[in-house]
Amino acid sequence: xxxxxxxxxxxxxxxxxxxxxxxxxxxxxxxxxxxxxxxxxxxxxxxxxxxxxxxxxxxxxxxxxxxxxxxxxxxxxxxxxxxxxxxxxxxxxxxxxxxxxxxxxxxxxxxxxxxxxxxxxxxxxxxxxxxxxxxxxxxxxxxxxxxxxxxxxxxxxxxxxxxxxxxxxxxxxxxxxxxxxxxxxxxxxxxxxxxxxxxxxxxxxxxxxxxxxxxxxxxxxxxxxxxxxxxxxxxxxxxxxxxxxxxxxxxxxxxxxxxxxxxxxxxxxxxxxxxxxxxxxxxxxxxxxxxxxxxxxxxxxxxxxxxxxxxxxxxxxxxxxxxxxxxxxxxxxxxxxxxxxxxxxxxxxxxxxxxxxxxxxxxxxxxxxxxxxxxxxxxxxxxxxxxxxxxxxxxxxxxxxxxxxxxxxxxxxxxxxxxxxxxxxx
RNA sequence: GGAGAAUUGGCCGAGUGGCUUAAGGCGCACGCUUGGAAAGCGUGUAUACCUCAAAAGGGUAUCGAGGGUUCGAAUCCCUCAUUCUCCGCCA
Numbered sequence: 055x056x057x058x059x060x061x062x063x064x065x066x067x068x069x070x071x072x073x074x075x076x077x078x079x080x081x082x083x084x085x086x087x088x089x090x091x092x093x094x095x096x097x098x099x100x101x102x103x104x105x106x107x108x109x110x111x112x113x114x115x116x117x118x119x120x121x122x123x124x125x126x127x128x129x130x131x132x133x134x135x136x137x138x139x140x141x142x143x144x145x146x147x148x149x150x151x152x153x154x155x156x157x158x159x160x161x162x163x164x165x166x167x168x169x170x171x172x173x174x175x176x177x178x179x180x181x182x183x184x185x186x187x188x189x190x191x192x193x194x195x196x197x198x199x200x201x202x203x204x205x206x207x208x209x210x211x212x213x214x215x216x217x218x219x220x221x222x223x224x225x226x227x228x229x230x231x232x233x234x235x236x237x238x239x240x241x242x243x244x245x246x247x248x249x250x251x252x253x254x255x256x257x258x259x260x261x262x263x264x265x266x267x268x269x270x271x272x273x274x275x276x277x278x279x280x281x282x283x284x285x286x287x288x289x290x291x292x293x294x295x296x297x298x299x300x301x302x303x304x305x306x307x308x309x310x311x312x313x314x315x316x317x318x319x320x321x322x323x324x325x326x327x328x329x330x331x332x333x334x335x336x337x338x339x340x341x342x343x344x345x346x347x348x349x350x351x352x353x354x355x356x357x358x359x360x361x362x363x364x365x366x367x368x369x370x371x372x373x374x375x376x377x378x379x380x381x382x383x384x385x386x387x388x389x390x391x392x393x394x395x396x397x398x399x400x401x402x403x404x405x406x407x408x409x410x411x412x413x414x415x416x417x418x419x420x421x422x423x424x425x426x427x428x429x430x431x432x433x434x435x436x437x438x439x440x441x442x443x444x445x446x447x448x449x450x451x452x453x454x455x456x457x458x459x460x461x462x463x464x465x466x467x468x469x470x471x472x473x474x475x476x477x478x479x480x
Numbered sequence: 481g482g483a484g485a486a487u488u489g490g491c492c493g494a495g496u497g498g499c500u501u502a503a504g505g506c507g508c509a510c511g512c513u514u515g516g517a518a519a520g521c522g523u524g525u526a527u528a529c530c531u532c533a534a535a536a537g538g539g540u541a542u543c544g545a546g547g548g549u550u551c552g553a554a555u556c557c558c559u560c561a562u563u564c565u566c567c568g569c570c571a
Contacts, residue, residue, distance in 0.1 A: 099530055103540040113552040117498035132551045434527085
């Protein structure tokens with residue numbers, strides 16, 4: 055979330071940023087409400103700290119008086135404190151009201167978009183920063199979408215998933231299962247070679263962790279929730295991995311922290327429907343390799359560019375047609391300051407599928423996480439957090455199956471063959 | 481799942497209601513000392529917020545978390561979390 059101090063000192067920057075996200079002047083009033091509530095908080099706190107100080111002083115005196123046997127004077131002092139205590143408890147109620155007002159407001163305010171974020175409110179306004187200029191795959195007349203290929207080669211079974219669990223939980227089989235495992239290993243090995251530290255995190259997280267990344271309260275309805283244990287199934291490894299550094303003050307020379315993790319991801323996808331959900335295009339459970347970095351604020355945007363280049367390299371190695379979009383203000387997720395989406399062309403569906411989203415959250419997450427570092431002046435500052443999918447499997451598989459289909463079978467990209475152990479799905 | 485014990489600063493550890501402004505040690509930083517190092521000596525060494533134009537200074541809170549009792553809580557009470565030991569179950 056945003057810092058109150060930033061809303062105070064850079065109100066115009068914040069306001070203009072929120073306008074980029076489609077906020078009206080009316081909605082922007084919440085910024086002033088935050089400041090008003092914070093002003094009130096300071097007044098109450100200043101007064102209350104004074105009262106607490108008085109109470110502490112008198113209490114010490116009472117101790118002395120009792121020790122020296124001046125019982126009457128001690129009792130008199132006690133009654134003085136009684137009065138103070140009443141005011142203190144009133145003030146504390148006021149103080150906690152102010153703080154919850156401030157927080158309630160702050161939770162509704164998304165991150166301020168970076169200056170590079172293009173104007174616009176819909177996905178049509180996203181900036182195409184890199185288009186696919188080569189020819190798109192030309193498939194034979196007989197080409198079919200991946201859900202039909204799944205049946206033809208018996209590598210992926212949607213109905214079986216329905217039987218075992220429900221819609222959106224596909225079952226991978228035979229060469230399909232091995233392709234899945236090959237991709238996981240390939241992506242992890244690539245990330246490790248790039249200097250990322252491999253993590254195997256918990257797949258269930260507590261509310262504090264989900265709050266830390268901004269997943270709560272924003273995405274409450276999109277996460278599976280275990281009521282009995284008060285835990286959430288992760289929609290992305292971003293949550294457990296970024297929370298490694300929650301409540302930490304790191305040393306400047308430790309930057310950058312680079313983590314990678316393979317995890318299944320669980321998403322309720324409430325409200326999704328239509329042709330977008332067909333096959334592997336949108337499922338409740340999918341596998342993803344995530345990369346996470348924690349970086350010094352002055353370097354985080356270079357880091358973002360590096361992460362984008364890294365993801366691009368993966369798609370090149372897989373020989374998939376892709377394009378890169380810089381998301382516009384309206385399409386940016388709640389916590390992000392700048393996001394690049396990667397889309398892969400799935401030739402039989404003739405569709406671009408989102409396979410990666412690489413974002414810089416600047417201090418939005420670290421403020422919630424209390425993830426700080428000491429700068430050269432010895433002052434605490436919030437670090438910048440970044441993450442990206444590298445990559446999300448389900449849609450990569452959809453594109454691979456469709457684009458690489460031939461009369462002889464589905465061709466496995468060169469780089470994956472040492473992982474799959476076969477070069478063709480037949 | 482049941483029973484018991486525990487949780488104090490970066491780490492170890494003392495602390496059963498006021499003499500704690502959390503002892504002492506280790507570590508770390510700086511200084512003195514030294515030809516150089518070690519040892520020794522000295523000084524400093526948490527976080528957040530409030531106050532202050534800023535710095536200095538002052539104030540408040542935090543001893544696993546949250547409540548409570550009390551004039552006053554690391555210390556007493558309640559709830560929860562975590563760790564350890566034993567029992568049960570188990571891949």
